[in-house]
Amino acid sequence: MSERSNVFKKTYRDYLSQVAGLDLRSMQETLGIQVDGEEAIVAFFGRPYRVCTNGIFTPSGKESDFAVNIVLCKYLLICPEFTPKRDDWVSYKDFKDAAPFAGAFVNTAERPIAENFSNRLEDLKVACKAFGARPPGMDLSYDLSICFDPLPRVPMLMLFNDADDEFPAQCWLLFERRAERYLDMECLAILGMFLAEHLKKAGKDGI
Numbered sequence: 001m002s003e004r005s006n007v008f009k010k011t012y013r014d015y016l017s018q019v020a021g022l023d024l025r026s027m028q029e030t031l032g033i034q035v036d037g038e039e040a041i042v043a044f045f046g047r048p049y050r051v052c053t054n055g056i057f058t059p060s061g062k063e064s065d066f067a068v069n070i071v072l073c074k075y076l077l078i079c080p081e082f083t084p085k086r087d088d089w090v091s092y093k094d095f096k097d098a099a100p101f102a103g104a105f106v107n108t109a110e111r112p113i114a115e116n117f118s119n120r121l122e123d124l125k126v127a128c129k130a131f132g133a134r135p136p137g138m139d140l141s142y143d144l145s146i147c148f149d150p151l152p153r154v155p156m157l158m159l160f161n162d163a164d165d166e167f168p169a170q171c172w173l174l175f176e177r178r179a180e181r182y183l184d185m186e187c188l189a190i191l192g193m194f195l196a197e198h199l200k201k202a203g204k205d206g207i
Helices: 001-022 024-031 066-079 099-116 121-130 175-182 185-205
Strands: 034-036 041-046 047-054 055-057 087-092 144-151 154-161 170-176
Touching: 001 066, 024 034, 024 066, 024 185, 041 066, 041 144, 047 066, 055 066, 066 185, 099 154, 099 170, 099 185, 121 144, 121 154, 121 185, 144 185, 154 185, 170 185, 175 185
Parallel strands: none
Antiparallel strands: 034 041, 041 047, 047 055, 087 170, 144 154, 154 170
């Protein structure tokens, strides 16, 4: 077993140990989660994941991926004392601690979506719908503007302009400014990467 794998597992166990000490019921309203006994049920991109002392499991009962596990643990552990007020939309690079990850966010989230769906706007719309997207509730001047809910209190706004005679396809992923009160920058970057990977799969599968 690789040293890196051991480090990942230790980190995961440490987070689960910390989660086990939380008063989950006191966090339900702030985080928009459900509590079933000693388990937290957290909607991740609309699908209920169960967080318990012996692991984190998908709706089908399989243990979820390491990156998703870290995001869900951090969502519970970082829980703010009060619901933050600042809900204006900002780009990832606008967060004060985003600088070390900003380039990777473009390369693993925004750019892949733009490149994968260049001249495939209708495919992107279908992929977004398959992945639980919803209208943003405001008029925006883009070829596609649509919202996702990676976590109950951390929505993500995607803005997409398809390629034309002058410009390549472009994609921007925005978060509410208060997202930094719920997750650290690494976890927000994981959300963008997860979205890009699953939209690509949905677009390829034609679902």
